[in-house]
Amino acid sequence: MPTYEHVCTNTECNNAWEDMYSITKDPPKVCPKCNLETAQRVISGGSGKGVVELVGQELVDKLKGDAKKLKGDAAASEKVYANLLGDDKYQALQQRLDKQKRR
Secondary structure (H helix, E strand, O other): OOOEEEEEEEOOOOOOOEEEEOOOOOOOOOOOOOOOEEEEEOOOOOOOOOOOOOOOOHHHHHHHHHHHHHHHHHHHOOOHHHHOOOOOHHHHHHHHHHHHHOO
């Protein structure tokens, strides 16, 4: 059964809560805190995947994999490389390389 978020629109109450019920059931209209008909279901843009926290070796492996992919992307694309270095450093590097080519 899905979990839905709700808020009370009564400015004096401002209660927020979660409730589980069938998708075919109507959302509640009465706030459980102030007992007024001011409840509204909140629509959030979640990804449906949840949050995954990596720790220990899983985190190390993920970071190493991301670094390897980024290194490959930088080698394949001059724009990615320039973004990683920063504009000033990239321009200075290009000027040094151009001077070396002229010699």
